[in-house]
Each structure stands twice: as structure tokens, then as C-alpha cells.
Amino acid sequence: MSLSHQALGAANNQMNALGKLVENISNANSIAYKKEEVSFVETLNGQVASVENKDFSQGALKRTDDLLDLAIDGQGFFEVELPSGQRGYTRVGRFKQNSDGELITQEGYRVIPQIEQTQNATRSVIERKPLIISSGDAANLSVNELGLNLKVVEPKLTIPANFNPDIKEDGSIIGVDSSTGDKSTIGKISVVVFNNPNGLESLGKGYFIPSKDSGAPQDTEVGSNSMTKVKQGYLELSNVNMATQFMELTKMRDLITAQFKVLKAIDKIYENVNYTIARSA
Amino acid sequence: MNYTQKDLGPTIGGMLYKLKMIEAITNNIANSGTSGYKRVIPEAISFKSVLGEAAIHDYTQGPVSKTGNKFDLAIEGNAHFLVEGKNGPEASRLSNFQLNSKGNLSNVLGQELVVIDKTEKDISLAKSDDITINANGEIFVGTEKYGRIALQILDNKPVRIHQGSVESSNVDMMGEMASLSLMLRSFEASEKALGMEASIDKELIEKYGRNV
Structure with missing residues (x-):
């Protein structure tokens, strides 16, 4: 040399x-x-x-008091749907609503909810793509990409017009009617972890997609008594x-x-x- | 072929030797920011090593400097980490670690750290921020013990692991720059001598060679 x-x-x-x-x-x-x-x-x-x-490593949390500003305290990423249909991951919890009231990121990507097991439907999880398969009318049945005769309904995080979102530390969203104060469950935000976040591929603007170096997205415990918490009204600052x-x-x-x-x-x-x-x- | 100093002539031999020393010094300077790097001792380069023998390193401990990364581990003392190499456990002193896709600690070359006394419980290092590694290399996730880092200890002196720090190189920049300047001057002197030798030869040949 x-x-x-x-x-x-x-x-x-x-x-x-x-x-x-x-x-x-x-x-x-x-x-x-x-x-x-x-x-x-x-x-x-x-x-x-x-x-x-x-x-x-964790950045400091800044209080904004905006009901749709969320920060993750601990390890984990929010799950969003990229325009290609692929799953993307981000810690930028600065969310807003689209015209249907659905929770989206500043770039317009849907925030993915965590799938709940409900009584009348069987949950089908294929690479974490949320599907609720219900036995519907024959007329409404359509053949989806799997070749099965199923009616496919995707759960959304939609907050109705005069409802204020109350987001708990486990990511669950309760809608509070601004006039009556009645509460209804809207859904739960999906938070996942990776074995090696450093192996994630960066798409820019705080979005990441998994690679073989990062490992697959995994569930983690999210909540007030867990190591990962979702904080409403806060944004995570840089760790610089x-x-x-x-x-x-x-x-x-x-x-x-x-x-x-x-x-x-x-x-x-x-x-x-x-x-x-x-x-x- | 084994050349000795006599074969190459004293001046050229000297220049090659000095060039090798300069190479060692520049290697030290280039690697002064590399963690765990051990400087090459320029004065220890013998003539034989000019022709390819390994350089001699100074194995004194480099300073332990904080980085703040929870998986940076500096060893203070005469010991090595054990990592999984291609043919089984290998010794390594690289201090920067991170979790790989399987959730195990591995160094920058992708070699997994050997962790012994691993807990039976299903604890993942990826899900927690509260991970402490004490001076004995025991890994705790919160208060739960996750395991212990295997070390290859080379002598009886005490060994400590510092979490959040790396071992910097043991290169003293000022010293290396001073050595470089000295070597450079010495090299220039050699090469002026070579110039004079060459011009003496040239004159001799021109004066006396002509009448042959």
C-alpha cells in the first residue's frame, strides 16, 4: 500500500x-x-x-399540547402506510387528519392501527397487513389477491368530526364527544420495535423501512407500566x-x-x- | 532473495529504512482516530522489516473516552472480548457494539459478542432503554440480569469494562508529527548524499572512462 x-x-x-x-x-x-x-x-x-x-437513542420530549402530536418515550416506531402500499416506520409523531377524519402524517401517509381480535371476525395477519375477514353477503364478496372469496375490511383510525381524541400511553385512542362528553373507542395505534434499528433503510423525512439487517418488526409492550409509552401533546426532539x-x-x-x-x-x-x-x- | 545492507549500498539502504519509518508514522497518524488502534513503534523497525516483516506495536492502554452510547464498551486492562468468528470464538478489542438483526450484541465487523450465563427469561435488549453493563461485564436490563460478557484475560492485573466509552488509539499526535519532521529531514539528507554520490560517479566516469 x-x-x-x-x-x-x-x-x-x-x-x-x-x-x-x-x-x-x-x-x-x-x-x-x-x-x-x-x-x-x-x-x-x-x-x-x-x-x-x-x-x-431517545431524544428529549417537547410539550406542544396539540392533541395530534405524539411522541414515543422508549424504543419503538409508529407504523404508517407508504403510497406504494408498503409499511413504513417513523418516530415523527406530528399527525393530522385527512378529509375523512383519518389519522395521517404530515406527508399524508395513514397511521396503521394495531389489529384487535374482535368477536365476530377471524383475524388474519399476513406480514402485519391488517385485514378483517367477515362473512358478508354473497353479492359483496370479491376475490382479493389471495384468491379467496372474502370481504375485506381494513380498520382505520378515523376520528369523527366533533370528537376530540384522547390518546392513552398504550396508544389507544378514545374519542370524546365535544358536546356530550360521551366516550367511544376508536382504535389503537400500532407501535413496533426492531432488533437493530440501525439496520433500517432511511427513506428521508424520518421514515424507515426494514431490511434484513434490522430484523422484522416486533410487537412490544406499550403503556404506562411499560418501557415504551406514547405521549400525547408532545413531540420528540432530535438526539443531537x-x-x-x-x-x-x-x-x-x-x-x-x-x-x-x-x-x-x-x-x-x-x-x-x-x-x-x-x-x- | 535476501538483500543485505551491503548489497544495496549504504545510502539507498538508509533511505529505504527511513522511508519505512515514515510509512509507520503516517500509518499512526492516519489511525489516530481509530478506537483500539495500537501505534507502530518507528524506532523498532529493523532493516529486515523493510522487506516485509511485521511491524512492532506499542501495546500500552489507550485513553478511555466517553461516547455516551450504551453499547460502546471499553476494556481497561489486559483483556480481549470474545466474539464469534468463522471458526469459533476469536479475541477482539473493538469497542463499538450494537444489536444485530437477531437482537444480539455484535461489533462493527458483524461478529457476535459471546455472552455467557444468559438468562432463561425472554428478555430482549432491543425493547429497553435501561441497559447497564457493570465493570465485570454483567448485563442488566432494568434490574434483571441478562447475562455476562465473556472476556479473555491475559494477565493477573484487574480488568474493568467501561460502558458508554471506547478505548481511543494510543497515538500521541504531537509526538508523531515531531517524529515525521525529523524523519523527513533525515531522509532529505540521505537523498542529498545520494545526489552527491551520483554526481561523483558521473564525474569519475566522464573523466576516466573516456580514455578507456
Whole structure:
């Protein structure tokens, strides 16, 4: 491994790490942003390799008192439906309602409810796609993608017009009639965990999809007595600590400066050697 | 072929040797941010190692520096972690760990950490924020013991694990830069000597070679 290749490789890695620090700093105010970390390891042939990580530790909670602002306190992600039909996962709990009153994200994606076992229906779960299969009229039966004659009804988190949502720490939504105070159960928000959140593929804007490195989404205990809680009226801030980022920035800058001095020294060596060879020819 | 210093001529031999030392120093500087890196000792490079023998490392403990990540584990003392390699348990000193897709702790190379005394209960490290690892390597999820980290201890001195920290490299940047400058000057001196040798040879050949 030539001197210059190794020094350039190291400088490249360090510049990349600097880029990640800048990305963190610029996202310090993004809701539920998880900071990027870069660490260096020495590979077997003596080169420096950089390893990138997303740090999924908890961000602080900011109170907003907006009834549709939710933050997860603990491990876990909300489950949403992406436009492709695929499941996406996010901790950005800044929700609103569409024209039907259904709970959606700022980008318009449906928030997926947790499936409940109800008395008259059999629950069918295929890769966590929520379906309620009910025995309906023959006229209403349609053939769905599985080739079965079933009427497919998807549960939604719809909050009727004059109802205020009261969202408990276990994610269940109670609709409170604003005039009468009557309560009715609307549904329960799905919160899932992954073995390795760092293995999730980032789609941007706080959305993630699972990959083989992250493991499959798993249920977890959510509630006041559990390690994961859903907090209504709060938003999760980024987990970027400005002080640490600036310290890292200084450290990176020192490393890069040292690396460039090395490159300059190597260049001088080559220059001198070339001159000597040329002169003695 | 085994060249000795005599075969290559003292000046060139000296230059190659100094070049090798410069390579060791630049390697140290490049890896000063790598956790667990042990610096190469430039002065310990003998002439033989110019031709490929392994470099000698300084194995003193690097400083333990906090990162705040709950799965970063620094070892203080003369010990290694045991990780699952291709052919069974291997020793490793890499200190950054995270959970893999199976929910087990693994290092940045994807090797799973060997955890012994694992609890029978169904506790998942992925679902909890409250995970403490004490100085003996015992992992607790809340108050429940999850297991113990297996360590390969190399001598009798006490060994401690620091959670939330990594072992930084033992490279002293100022020292390395100073060594680099010295080596550079020394190399330049060699190569000026080489230039003079070459021009002496040239003159000799021109003066006396002509009448042959």
C-alpha cells in the first residue's frame, strides 16, 4: 500500500465523517431526528475504514399540547402506510387528519392501527397487513389477491368530526364527544420495535423501512407500566447534542489538518526523489 | 532473495529504512482516530522489516473516552472480548457494539459478542432503554440480569469494562508529527548524499572512462 494511497484514504474517510457532523448540526431542530455517527476501524490490511451508524437513542420530549402530536418515550416506531402500499416506520409523531377524519402524517401517509381480535371476525395477519375477514353477503364478496372469496375490511383510525381524541400511553385512542362528553373507542395505534434499528433503510423525512439487517418488526409492550409509552401533546426532539458535535468537529478538523500535513510531506519526498533521479541521469 | 545492507549500498539502504519509518508514522497518524488502534513503534523497525516483516506495536492502554452510547464498551486492562468468528470464538478489542438483526450484541465487523450465563427469561435488549453493563461485564436490563460478557484475560492485573466509552488509539499526535519532521529531514539528507554520490560517479566516469 503506497504512502499516498493510504494517506488519501484516511483523509477521505475523515472528510466524510465531517460531512456527517455537519448533517447532524443542520438537523438539530428536526423532529425525532436521529444523529449519524462515524467511527474508524483498522482493517486487516492496515487501512483505515469508516463505519457509519445512526444513533437511535431517545431524544428529549417537547410539550406542544396539540392533541395530534405524539411522541414515543422508549424504543419503538409508529407504523404508517407508504403510497406504494408498503409499511413504513417513523418516530415523527406530528399527525393530522385527512378529509375523512383519518389519522395521517404530515406527508399524508395513514397511521396503521394495531389489529384487535374482535368477536365476530377471524383475524388474519399476513406480514402485519391488517385485514378483517367477515362473512358478508354473497353479492359483496370479491376475490382479493389471495384468491379467496372474502370481504375485506381494513380498520382505520378515523376520528369523527366533533370528537376530540384522547390518546392513552398504550396508544389507544378514545374519542370524546365535544358536546356530550360521551366516550367511544376508536382504535389503537400500532407501535413496533426492531432488533437493530440501525439496520433500517432511511427513506428521508424520518421514515424507515426494514431490511434484513434490522430484523422484522416486533410487537412490544406499550403503556404506562411499560418501557415504551406514547405521549400525547408532545413531540420528540432530535438526539443531537450541539456541544458534543462541536467537540467532534474540532477533533475531526485536527485529524484532517494532520492528514494534509502528512500528504504534503509525502509530496515533498516524491519531489526530492524525482529531482535527484533527474539530476544524476 | 535476501538483500543485505551491503548489497544495496549504504545510502539507498538508509533511505529505504527511513522511508519505512515514515510509512509507520503516517500509518499512526492516519489511525489516530481509530478506537483500539495500537501505534507502530518507528524506532523498532529493523532493516529486515523493510522487506516485509511485521511491524512492532506499542501495546500500552489507550485513553478511555466517553461516547455516551450504551453499547460502546471499553476494556481497561489486559483483556480481549470474545466474539464469534468463522471458526469459533476469536479475541477482539473493538469497542463499538450494537444489536444485530437477531437482537444480539455484535461489533462493527458483524461478529457476535459471546455472552455467557444468559438468562432463561425472554428478555430482549432491543425493547429497553435501561441497559447497564457493570465493570465485570454483567448485563442488566432494568434490574434483571441478562447475562455476562465473556472476556479473555491475559494477565493477573484487574480488568474493568467501561460502558458508554471506547478505548481511543494510543497515538500521541504531537509526538508523531515531531517524529515525521525529523524523519523527513533525515531522509532529505540521505537523498542529498545520494545526489552527491551520483554526481561523483558521473564525474569519475566522464573523466576516466573516456580514455578507456
